[in-house]
Amino acid sequence: MPASYAYLGPEGTFTEVALRTLPEAATRELIPYVSVQSALDAVRAGEAEAAFVPIENSVEGGITTTLDELVAGAPLMIYREVLLSITFALLVRPGTQLSDIKTVSAHPAAQPQVRNWLKNNLPDVHWESAASNADAARLVQEGQYDAAFAGEFAAARYGLRALETGIHDAENAQTRFVLVGRPARPAAPSGADKTSVVLWQRDDHPGGLRDLLGEFATRGINLMLLQSRPTGAGIGNYCFCIDAEGHITDRRVAEALMGLKRICREVRFLGSYPRADKEREDLLAPLPGTSDEEFMAASDWVARCQDGRF
Ligand SMILES: O=C(O)C(=O)Cc1ccccc1
Numbered sequence: 001m002p003a004s005y006a007y008l009g010p011e012g013t014f015t016e017v018a019l020r021t022l023p024e025a026a027t028r029e030l031i032p033y034v035s036v037q038s039a040l041d042a043v044r045a046g047e048a049e050a051a052f053v054p055i056e057n058s059v060e061g062g063i064t065t066t067l068d069e070l071v072a073g074a075p076l077m078i079y080r081e082v083l084l085s086i087t088f089a090l091l092v093r094p095g096t097q098l099s100d101i102k103t104v105s106a107h108p109a110a111q112p113q114v115r116n117w118l119k120n121n122l123p124d125v126h127w128e129s130a131a132s133n134a135d136a137a138r139l140v141q142e143g144q145y146d147a148a149f150a151g152e153f154a155a156a157r158y159g160l161r162a163l164e165t166g167i168h169d170a171e172n173a174q175t176r177f178v179l180v181g182r183p184a185r186p187a188a189p190s191g192a193d194k195t196s197v198v199l200w201q202r203d204d205h206p207g208g209l210r211d212l213l214g215e216f217a218t219r220g221i222n223l224m225l226l227q228s229r230p231t232g233a234g235i236g237n238y239c240f241c242i243d244a245e246g247h248i249t250d251r252r253v254a255e256a257l258m259g260l261k262r263i264c265r266e267v268r269f270l271g272s273y274p275r276a277d278k279e280r281e282d283l284l285a286p287l288p289g290t291s292d293e294e295f296m297a298a299s300d301w302v303a304r305c306q307d308g309r310f
Contacts, residue, residue: 004029005179006039006048012134012154018084018177019052035131036065043181044074050181057086057175060112062227067241070180070270071198071229078196078271079187080179085172088114089152089162091137096146098163101125105136106149109175114149116169134158176276186272189247191280194224196270199240199260200231212240215259219252220287221245224275247272251295252286 005025008015009032016032019025031048033039039051055066070076088110092101098121105128106114118125128145130136134157136148141158148160155162201208216223225243246253248269260267285291304310 003027003049004031004047006031006033006042006051008036008039008053008132009033010132010134010138012137012151012157013132014084014086014151014175015052015054015132015177016134017151017153018082018175019179021082021084022052022080022179025052034135036063037069040069040073040076040180043076046182050079050179052177052179054109054175055081055178056225057109057113057173059170059173060109062225062229062241063109064229066178067227067229071239071241071268072232075183075268076180077183077186077269078178079181079273081194081273081276082177082179083174083276084177086113086168086175087165087173088133088149088167089155090164090167091140091148091150091155091158091160092146092163093140093143093159094161096161096163098122101146103128103145104147104149105130105139105145107131107133107136110149113169113173114167117167121164186248187274189249189272190274192275192278192283193245193247193250193272194275195244195246195248195253195257195272196225197242197244197257197260198268198270199242199264200266202263202265204236209240211263212260215256215263216242216244219256220290221252221256245275251292252290255295
């Protein structure tokens with residue numbers, strides 16, 4: 001049996017399209033799961049080598065199911081990310097006209113991306129959330145709903161017709177997907193990497209979040225994501241999901257994580273992996289004083305001082 005990747009299914013999701021852009025997907029069996037949780041649980045149970053799931057979109061922010069699983073479920077790690085531009089088609093059964101549509105369905109993350117279009121074109125329609133956009137298409141095929149927002153490519157798979165295409169309230173809307181596996185050594189740095197962590201503060205004090213962010217700022221590390229998620233322990237209790245520039249083997253990143261480990265109640269490392277938005281050539285040089293060489297020279301100097309050899 002070839003190693004398999006679980007993904008948010010059924011067939012015809014944006015997730016599947018994004019997954020197929022990864023070269024390694026060509027050598028794996030790709031297995032659709034009904035939810036993000038079930039795909040991630042398949043990895044935890046050892047049924048799948050990795051799972052591919054949406055984690056963030058540029059219109060609405062984090063996909064909370066995925067974040068919460070990575071924050072609170074049995075530990076998993078991110079190994080890859082993919083960015084996909086998203087534009088929706090309105091899929092219907094052949095013969096359906098716009099004026100026939102009373103119910104429409106899609107993944108909850110799709111709604112903020114088509115809200116204005118709906119207001120202008122189908123103001124009285126009833127919205128029903130589905131487990132994924134392709135699942136909404138499947139439910140239209142079964143006759144449960146009149147229309148689904150999904151990728152145009154899902155139409156053929158579910159015997160549907162695209163009544164409208166190119167639907168998107170925001171230009172350049174993108175969704176970010178991640179390949180998640182069981183914890184193991186991260187891939188070697190690619191030169192343009194990202195490190196994801198979850199932080200729990202030790203106590204509640206003024207400037208607490210600034211203290212966490214300061215560990216990155218003083219080492220010249222840019223952040224790409226900061227999302228608070230409730231811990232479930234009551235109003236006002238949050239943990240912070242952070243994506244930071246760099247790889248855990250970069251000295252400045254390792255030192256920032258050491259700083260956070262000292263001041264946080266808990267730090268969960270979610271992985272260091274190549275970033276999908278930039279290549280090595282696009283990156284700016286590290287800020288003065290934050291390169292690996294400068295960290296190493298400073299640490300050698302301290303060692304010499306400790307030895308009385310400065
Ligand atoms: O992959 C899909 O089709 C999904 O249902 C997740 C999703 C939701 C909204 C935009 C992109 C992906």
